[in-house]
Every structure is written in C-alpha cells, then in structure tokens.
Amino acid sequence: MVGAICGSTQREPHVVGKPSTFMMDYLADKFGILKSQICMVGDRLDTDILFGQNGGCKTLVVLSGVTTLSMLQSPNNSIQPDFYTNKISDFVAPKAATV
Incomplete structure (x- = not known):
C-alpha cells in the first residue's frame, strides 16, 4: 500500500x-500529558514495548498475546519492559458479591 x-x-x-x-x-503535546506519565501496554516487545520505550514512557507487556514469559526472559531478548502481567484483566478489580 x-x-x-x-x-x-x-x-x-x-x-x-x-x-x-x-x-x-x-497526542502528548495536544493534551498536555508528560510522556513519563504514560504507560504503554501491549503484547509485542518489538512494536508495543519498543514504541513506549522510544517515546519515553513506562511499558507493560501482557503475556496473554504474542509475547510469552520464556520469550521475555530469553537471554536473546534485548527489549525489556518496565512491568509485565499475565493478562490484562489483572487490572480489573473483582466485583463485590451482592446478597
């Protein structure tokens, strides 16, 4: 294309x-956001996490997509996020039970 x-x-x-x-x-300029206040969340080290790092943001890789824990911990991997989690739903607070 x-x-x-x-x-x-x-x-x-x-x-x-x-x-x-x-x-x-x-977007950071338009909305007056410091890039140090942004956390780029994604499942790919070579696009999502590299994007966040290149932009001066914190980064979090989610291991429920392309990147696996073994890929992340591989000595051949040069792209290290600031944080990682198993799945994006780890950020959702459980709903309180209603009686």
Missing part, C-alpha cells in the same frame, strides 16, 4: 505507526 502511494505521489511518507513516536508525541 505504501509503495503504491510513494510511486504515485513521488514522495516519501511519514511513518506514524509503531514503533515511530509521531502519534504519541502529537
């Missing part, structure tokens, strides 16, 4: 997808 657009316009595109920080920079 990008190749077709480049060919027809004779211009190079601005990459705004992960791990480029273009959109993060824009």
Whole structure:
C-alpha cells in the first residue's frame, strides 16, 4: 500500500505507526500529558514495548498475546519492559458479591 502511494505521489511518507513516536508525541503535546506519565501496554516487545520505550514512557507487556514469559526472559531478548502481567484483566478489580 505504501509503495503504491510513494510511486504515485513521488514522495516519501511519514511513518506514524509503531514503533515511530509521531502519534504519541502529537497526542502528548495536544493534551498536555508528560510522556513519563504514560504507560504503554501491549503484547509485542518489538512494536508495543519498543514504541513506549522510544517515546519515553513506562511499558507493560501482557503475556496473554504474542509475547510469552520464556520469550521475555530469553537471554536473546534485548527489549525489556518496565512491568509485565499475565493478562490484562489483572487490572480489573473483582466485583463485590451482592446478597
């Protein structure tokens, strides 16, 4: 898709997808949010976590998707998140039982 657009316009595109920080920079500036206050949550080290790190955010990888604990702990893995969890629902408080 990008190749077709480049060919027809004779211009190079601005990459705004992960791990480029273009959109993060824009949104942080637009809403006055410090990137140090943002935590990027995702299931991929090479896109989601790298995106957060490149943008100066805290990062949390969720192990219920692409990344596994063994991948995270592998000596070959150079991308280390600040935090990890098994599943995103770990952040949801259990509902109180009603009688």
